[in-house]
Amino acid sequence: MEHTTLYAEYAGRIEAALKALVAQGQLPADASFANVTLEPPRDPSHGDLATNAAMVLAKAAKTNPRALAELIVEKLAADPTVTSADIAGPGFINLRLDSSAWLGELSAIHDLGADYGRSEMGRGRRVNVEYVSANPTGPMHMGHCRGAVVGDALATLLEHAGHLVTREYYINDAGGQVDTLARSAHLRYREALGEDIGAIPEGLYPGDYLKPVGEYLASELGARFRDAPEEDWLPAFRAEAVEKMMDLIRSDLALLGIHHDVFASEAALHVAGKPEEAEEWLRAHDLVYDGVLEAPKGKAPPEDWEPVELPLFRSTKFGDDQDRPIKKSNGAWTYFGADLAYHMQKAAHADELIDIWGADHAGTVKRIKAAVTALSQGQGRTIPFDVKLVQMVQLMRAGEPVKMSKRSGNFITIADMVDEVGKDVVRFTMLTRKPEAQMEFDFAKVVEASKDNPVFYVQYAHARIRSTLRKAAEAGFAPSGDALDRLGDEEIALIRLAARFPREIEAAARAREPHRIAFYLYDLAAELHAFWNLGNDSPEKRFIVEQDAELTGARLFLGQAIGQVVRAGLAVLGVEAVESM
Template sequence: MDDTHTLNAGFSERIDAILDALEIEGHLPKDTARAGVSVEPPRDAAHGDLATNAAMVLAKQAKSNPRDLAALIVEKLEGDALVTSAEIAGPGFINIKLDNVVWLDELRSIAKLGDAYGRSHSGAERKVNIEYVSANPTGPMHMGHCRGAVVGDALAALLEFTGHEVVREYYVNDAGGQVDVLARSAHLRYREALGEEIGDIPEGLYPGDYLKPVGEYLANELGDRFQKAPESEWLPVFRAEAVEQMMNLIREDLARLGIHHDEFASEAALQAAGKPEEAEEWLRARDLVYDGVLEAPKGKAPPEDWEPVELPLFRSTRFGDDQDRPIRKSDGSWTYFGADLAYHMQKAEGANALIDIWGADHAGTVKRIKAAVAALSEGQGKPIPFDVKLIQMVQLMRNGEPVKMSKRSGNFVTLAEVVEEVGKDVVRFTMLTRKPEAQMEFDFAKVVEASRDNPVFYVQYAHARISSTLRKGAEQGFAPSPDNLDLLGDADHALVALAAQFPRIVEAAAQAGEPHRIAFYLYDLAAAFHSFWNAGNDDQSLRILQSGNGELTEARLFMAAQLAQVIRNGLGILGVEAVEEM
């Protein structure tokens, strides 16, 4: 048994062994396909500790009634020393109850593995590129970027925890018209830094005070030689300098959340290197790009100045899109889609799976980009799994009222301001307390409440409460010990059974690409521990520290220490600190 062995995996092996025996006995055909067989906890804990669908999945191959096949499996399970009962439910599910020794062994496994508990090698030899944030480099990070940043970073950590090699990538959109606006805005602040009276910021330029330091930097670096120069002379210089300064600011803002990217891919560099042209040539050679005329806009009369224009079109309808898409504009420049297509081709060269984290306002682009990656898969002769996760915006509130905008940014609340007020851990955990496709409110008052309605407090408090108990136990001369775990009762076993689900939750979350499942699980585990603690206030026999019973005390301290380990491991995936005291 290796260090990645978990409770569910162990019983999956037991079910496999039973199915092997049934094949030998002739109840199942040789080499029965078992891909759909699962072993996991039932939704209702009252039904047992584990359940398997083996009889349901394999009955057709066995040419048997599912309940008849289930009876054969149950007969063999009842001979397993670790199984106290196995019962057939409904059309053929099997519910299994385990001996308490299973939970005690799991506690020892947690203690042995420590920080590695829940880790696996399921993603070994898979390199995943996760692109997230990728905000335009025109200003500081704001809360519109925050949720996607946290989801992407937590997903990267989750995949690493399950053995994947992960590349965290930021795509810098530094080739569009918004960068010209940034350069002109920075030039205005540059002139201001040189002592010029600039008056009100003209409409169409970025008004935020965050560009003042950029102007001062440029004035120090460049002197006054571009103060009265024509735009054609200074625009390229100010584009490059302003983007670099904005990216430095963005990196600083992300660092406040504990987020660091491995790669920063530049759209301008991509185009300068001729990557879109290479992509077009590659696709034309495979008849995936052709010259054609776009249909008139659907659903309404075309504009009076609309004319049919022949453009290079990508055959995205071949891959499920509702129309073919232009990769160039009529002036020959690249469309957003054309540049994105080349970018994804570049990413696919260095990874065998791609994940993009986008704002929900990009929903209309998903189908065409998926079509592009499907074309790459077809052309390269290898499947390239590709997933796009759409993240809903966050509504900032204070005591139930919408938050006013920030003076520093001009029209939004900056990420730095939010992190400074409530802290990194609160921001990160809160962003994962709802599914990313669901709307979210972030209320400054509620996220710092010391109550069970505040998930980050509730989970951190569980860890701090255990840490405090371990310290008090040490002061009284007690140390966590596995020597007398048989003294633990049903309430203890229920806690351990929930902690033992951590590896399964991690695996399922990684497969689904849903790090919020870890946050949900940690809240449930914390709630179970707090309930156990509160029950001890009414029933002294349930308290962790038992006066006059050192053996039970040390067994419960051992149990509590392993619960804390699981909480630490989960919070570590989410990038949240497991605090020792509150």
């Protein structure tokens, strides 16, 4: 069922007013409306909607903003649903709408149900979102959690805005860390065969999570690799250990409701010769050349430093501070070289790329962005590429930081966390701050039943509505849209906030910021709780007014719609809308 949301409807009416001014010669024919916005005013007392149209078009009209605003207001004031159009400050226009406009949007929320808030903004645009991509050397721990949730919520948000999304995980299975994993698995294999392995040697992974891998290898392979030289068993143990770790990682992510569409292997990338293909393509487009890196700046070069000719990518051409080697002096690919080939592979199947990285990777952002820009220009198309940096989360317990060390095997896994506080608490909490901001995750605070705990506050709003609808049904009342004109100013305030949901989806998708939906839901929950609390002092303000079935039906209709918006917003975040608490 199609519906033009209220904000889109009135944006269209403003555009119609501007086109009328063009037709009258008061605006030039080539005036661009691209920067004209329609927003809720920062102060609700100023009106329902605000536009900057006069501010951004005054120069083109060769007049001052207030003078142009007067012409626009004259057009808008003729609209029967606009009860007032006022000019504020240097030329902003504030509109007040008749209640019928908001009640019509309330009916639209009811009619569209789960589709309210969905958008065609993306118009089938293919977006590849790569997130998590942790080294396959152990279980998922809380160091991975925030990026995993941010990436997954962003993917769902973009889908709601009409994009075709591929969720991708890049398996770093070609570096030295997987050799270390294989050696650690071999040690556990020997242990499974009955050997007393003693303390885990320095440099190997000591966690007990490798014991099942060793036991599996022992049952499958017997004892033939126990005393064999490393070159005989390393490749097989590496492949088997990576596969088992990825099974564990998929299982851990599933506990958070996270599932990827594609698992791309770095090792497979090398086997397929993708880095060589990338180098050939880049050389053909004069984007890779053989050159000598400058000596390290700011200090005397190390004694063992010597100039070596290497294949260098022209990243300075795209804003980097120096050209970057794609191979080492021994002929092996640099991490950047392999990563460049990987992004080239992704770009062949997407219109846009988004990577979710830990903040410790900030130093590599510029060069990878340069590489993707080069690929875009060389292929004659624009491939927007965004890297979202996510800060680590500081875990707290009893007011004290919880220390983690993956190498020592002493860390809190995602499975531990979900088991203790639940998937919904973990997911919502990870989205209560901007990803680039520092965050503390306090085990006690995230399960508090208080206004200060956003996940509880929002879920409680939905549970409150559902409980009210159940009680109403038991008393013989049902939601009804027949007498919505009985709703007053407090109810209209709730509808105004609910009506912002579609534009919040689009704005959050455009900014690639799913946390905006969490912030919005908190505000909507606060408005719902505030309205609910009016009934504590004034029985006539309650959702169920037993002596007035007509008003009760209208308020239940409102509650049902608010619950639908909360449920849809939580779905974007991957959080359940609970029925009771």
